Amino acid sequence: EVQLVESGGALVQPGRSLRLSCAASGFSFDANAMHWVRQAPGKGLEWVSGINWNSGSIGYADSVKGRFTISRDNAKSSLYLQMNSLRAEDTALYYCTRGMGQLVRGRIDYWGQGTLVTVSS
Amino acid sequence: QSALTQPPSASGSPGQSVTISCTGTSSDIGAYNYVSWYRQHPGKAPKLMIYEVNKRPSGVPDRFSGSTSGNTASLTVSGLQAEDEADYYCSSYAGSNSVVFGGGTKLTVL
Numbered sequence: 001e002v003q004l005v006e007s008g009g010a011l012v013q014p015g016r017s018l019r020l021s022c023a024a025s026g027f028s029f030d031a032n033a034m035h036w037v038r039q040a041p042g043k044g045l046e047w048v049s050g051i052n053w054n055s056g057s058i059g060y061a062d063s064v065k066g067r068f069t070i071s072r073d074n075a076k077s078s079l080y081l082q083m084n085s086l087r088a089e090d091t092a093l094y095y096c097t098r099g100m101g102q103l104v105r106g107r108i109d110y111w112g113q114g115t116l117v118t119v120s121s
Numbered sequence: 122q123s124a125l126t127q128p129p130s131a132s133g134s135p136g137q138s139v140t141i142s143c144t145g146t147s148s149d150i151g152a153y154n155y156v157s158w159y160r161q162h163p164g165k166a167p168k169l170m171i172y173e174v175n176k177r178p179s180g181v182p183d184r185f186s187g188s189t190s191g192n193t194a195s196l197t198v199s200g201l202q203a204e205d206e207a208d209y210y211c212s213s214y215a216g217s218n219s220v221v222f223g224g225g226t227k228l229t230v231l
Contacts, residue, residue: 035220037222044124044208044210044222044223044224044225045159045161045167045210045212045222045225046222047212047219047220047221047222050218050219050220052218057218058218059217059218059219059220060219061122061219062122095166095167100172104214104218104219104220105153105155105214105220106155106157106212106213106214106220107155107157107169107172107173108157108159108167108169108212109169109172109178111166111167111168112166113166114166
C-alpha cells in the first residue's frame with residue numbers, strides 16, 4: 001500500500017524558514033516523480049514544485065521560485081521542501097504527492113494527508 | 122503560469138449527466154495530453170479520477186470520462202450519484218517541469 005506521510009508543518013513568523021519532509025513507503029520511490037501541492041484554507045489546489053525520479057529535472061511555481069527548494073533522497077525514500085523567506089500567503093496545507101512515471105508531468109496518483117504551515121506574526 | 126479556468130459551480134440531479142469545463146492556453150492544455158482531474162470531498166485529500174485526458178485509474182467507475190478540444194478540457198460525470206458531490210479540479214502539464222491547476226468546481230447533486 002502506497003503511503004505518504006508529511007511532517008514539519010508549524011506556525012512560523014514571516015521571513016523565517018521551514019523544512020517539510022515526506023516519508024514514502026509501499027512503492028519503489030526512485031521510480032516516480034514527486035510533487036508538493038498546497039491548499040490554502042478554504043481555497044483551491046496550487047501546485048508548488050515537482051522533481052523527477054533522479055533529481056535531474058525540477059520545476060517550481062512562480063509564486064515560490066527563488067524561495068523554495070525541493071529535493072529527494074532515494075536511499076531514504078524521502079521528499080523534502082525547504083521553504084525560505086516565508087510569507088503570509090504561504091499559509092496552507094502542504095500535500096506530498098506521487099506522480100505517475102519518472103518525469104514531472106502532473107498525473108498525481110497518490111496524496112498524503114498534508115502538513116499545515118501557518119505563517120503569522 | 123496562470124491557473125486554468127473552471128466554473129465555480131455545477132449541478133445535476135441523480136442519474137443525470139454533468140460536464141465541467143477547464144480552459145487553459147496553447148501552452149498547457151492545448152500543447153500536452155497531460156490533463157488530469159481530481160475529486161476532493163470536504164476534509165479529505167484529492168483523488169485522481171482521470172489522467173492523460175481520458176484514462177481512468179483502476180477503481181474509478183466508467184461514469185467518469187474526459188476529453189479535450191483545443192485549449193479546453195472537459196470532465197463528464199454520467200449517472201450522477203450522491204457521492205459525486207464534491208469539489209473537482211483539473212490540472213495540466215505546462216512545460217518546463219511545471220504543472221498548473223484549475224480553480225476548482227463545486228459539484229452539487231440536487
